[in-house]
Amino acid sequence: MFQSNISLKEYSNYKIGGPARQFFVPKTLEELTAGVEKAKQEKLPIFVLGGGTNLLISDKGFPGLVVKPEIMTLEGKDGVIRVGAGVSVADLLAFTIANGLSGLEWAGGLPGTVGGAIRGNAGAFGGEIQDVITEVVSLDIAGAPKIINRGHKESKFGYRSSIFKEKNGEEIILEATLQLQNGEKKAIQEAIESKIQYRQERHPMEYPNIGSIFKNVDWKDVPKEFQERFVGKMKKDPFPVLPTAVLLSETGLKGVASGGAMFSPKHPNFIVNTQGATAEDVKKLIELAKETVKDKFGVILEEEVQYVE
Numbered sequence: 001m002f003q004s005n006i007s008l009k010e011y012s013n014y015k016i017g018g019p020a021r022q023f024f025v026p027k028t029l030e031e032l033t034a035g036v037e038k039a040k041q042e043k044l045p046i047f048v049l050g051g052g053t054n055l056l057i058s059d060k061g062f063p064g065l066v067v068k069p070e071i072m073t074l075e076g077k078d079g080v081i082r083v084g085a086g087v088s089v090a091d092l093l094a095f096t097i098a099n100g101l102s103g104l105e106w107a108g109g110l111p112g113t114v115g116g117a118i119r120g121n122a123g124a125f126g127g128e129i130q131d132v133i134t135e136v137v138s139l140d141i142a143g144a145p146k147i148i149n150r151g152h153k154e155s156k157f158g159y160r161s162s163i164f165k166e167k168n169g170e171e172i173i174l175e176a177t178l179q180l181q182n183g184e185k186k187a188i189q190e191a192i193e194s195k196i197q198y199r200q201e202r203h204p205m206e207y208p209n210i211g212s213i214f215k216n217v218d219w220k221d222v223p224k225e226f227q228e229r230f231v232g233k234m235k236k237d238p239f240p241v242l243p244t245a246v247l248l249s250e251t252g253l254k255g256v257a258s259g260g261a262m263f264s265p266k267h268p269n270f271i272v273n274t275q276g277a278t279a280e281d282v283k284k285l286i287e288l289a290k291e292t293v294k295d296k297f298g299v300i301l302e303e304e305v306q307y308v309e
């Protein structure tokens, strides 16, 4: 059932990370539950992997079971869609185009899976995954595995967070119900493609990366003495924020490298893997950014990416 000593580099968009002691790809709830029970018997910690697009995986790897649930339900009608956690956001968007369903256009080019997007309430261009979620089904693995159904309110979505993130690995998202609106296929497709193009032009896609390293800064946390200077850069995400890339651009860190990791000159909130970067290389740059931004602007940066160790 489990595979031993599997390199996580291959499952990380960053191409960084050591091996998983055990690795498991369940395709059904029954397989997943059996795997969780076996890991518990063997006293292995469990980590749930989605598309690996938001993870900084330790060079030592993960000393337990990495589960990658491939629950691939994707069905529905009249705008009510059931989607499995393992479905990629790209496949979900293709489904919305094919069926003329509007509400997720903002997610054009958002990498990763539906499970990862729900856990971190992924968002862009003023939209968030929570906007279309009506129900989330998860497997609580804190004790004996049990299914939990939550509505939107109980899922406690916030800025890049949800109850599933708060529970910190105690629940595995299985599937979600989405409410979308009927729309015109061509208009939906064009809106999605425009977001993909925007990303291709502005993000350093030429190197392996894990998206924005830090969350944007809540405008309320920008010290008063800097607000006038940055007011023109404020954006809605979905509440007023100062993009962290703006602060980083003013620190002179663009292009600064540690080993194979580098602050992207194109978008400094991306630390790219230019060649053979290690997790330690990236962590050094994360610390450097935090210190520099705190010293210069009095702002505490908070990671958006997740550490796996």
Ligand SMILES: Cc1cc2nc3c(=O)[nH]c(=O)nc-3n(C[C@H](O)[C@H](O)[C@H](O)COP(=O)(O)OP(=O)(O)OC[C@H]3O[C@@H](n4cnc5c(N)ncnc54)[C@H](O)[C@@H]3O)c2cc1C
Pocket (backbone or CB within 6 Å): 013, 047, 048, 049, 050, 051, 052, 053, 054, 055, 069, 085, 086, 110, 111, 112, 113, 114, 115, 116, 117, 118, 119, 120, 121, 122, 123, 124, 164, 171, 172, 173, 174, 203, 209, 210, 211, 212, 306
């Ligand atoms: C080029 C690029 C651009 C990006 N742009 C954006 C953006 O605009 N907005 C944004 O919000 N993010 C962005 N990201 C970050 C990332 O794509 C999202 O956070 C994405 O939703 C993560 O999904 P994933 O499946 O890859 O999750 P992973 O990276 O595999 O995991 C992320 C977290 O989710 C947990 N997780 C995954 N699946 C499940 C599950 N089934 N149940 C419970 N927990 C689970 C993992 O344990 C982990 O803690 C970007 C990343 C890249 C590389």
